[in-house]
Amino acid sequence: MSEKLLLSKLKSVGNPLVLLKMMNEIRVFVKNHQIDFPKDEDKSIYIQIDDVFYQVEQNRIENHKAVSEGNYIFMSEAALLKAKKIMSLDSTVSLSEVIISLRKAKNIKQYKLLLEAVNDDFKTNISMVNLVEIAIKSTKK
Template identity: 35%
Template sequence: MNEIDIVLAKLKKVGSPVFLFKMVRDVNKFIKHHQFIFPKTIVLDIVYIQITKQVFEVTPKGIFTLSEIPSQANVIKLSRESLLDVYNFVGSEQLAINDLEKLTIILKQLRQSKNIKQYKTILKFVDTSFETNLGMRDIIKIGMTKFN
């Protein structure tokens, strides 16, 4: 079973195979359209998320605030406005005081099938500010480690 089959098997609660195929296709197209050049690492356990000028290190042990992105890293960039839009959309009942708490809640909420089904709306919220040096295969591998 290849990586995509494993992810799709774990996501079967989200929708039909046709829905999942369209979602993977749409997200792949979105990621390709929002690439930027930055040296990435082959270790996918750590992703750096830059919200405007704040940097967060997302690891299996948690999310930590950093002063800057390392010179070689797996990076996702996003505006603070986009972060707030997604935070408000996912409808968490938890109140977050700062961006670290908002990001933590968003990452937890995005694993729920009701929010995965709304991927098109979420992509629209981040469309104007989203950038990454990760490819779809990298995203799938990261997703697989989070599901296991």
């Protein structure tokens, strides 16, 4: 997704003050869910849903073996199911489809509900700055 397309999607969400507030709340959420997990220089993002590992590769998410270091996100299957329900997705949709659905304006507007849904079962070692940097770089490829 180009930066212009991203900005146009964000404009449909609301005014800039609302967007700034949303970004700040997400930054605080990420900061409050930090874990001490070894990082490496790789910019790949690894996601663990219960005992299943995935790697985010540009515009797709693929199964991956367990990792001992890297840019890491953990979420339980129960929290993922709650998020799917909020976004009106079938419980069987893939993680890739969930990520794609998160980009839709109607789901962006529900960010508070989504954060509450995963609050108890979300952990990461990625800072908000690094997360945004990785996301922008991965969409440019």
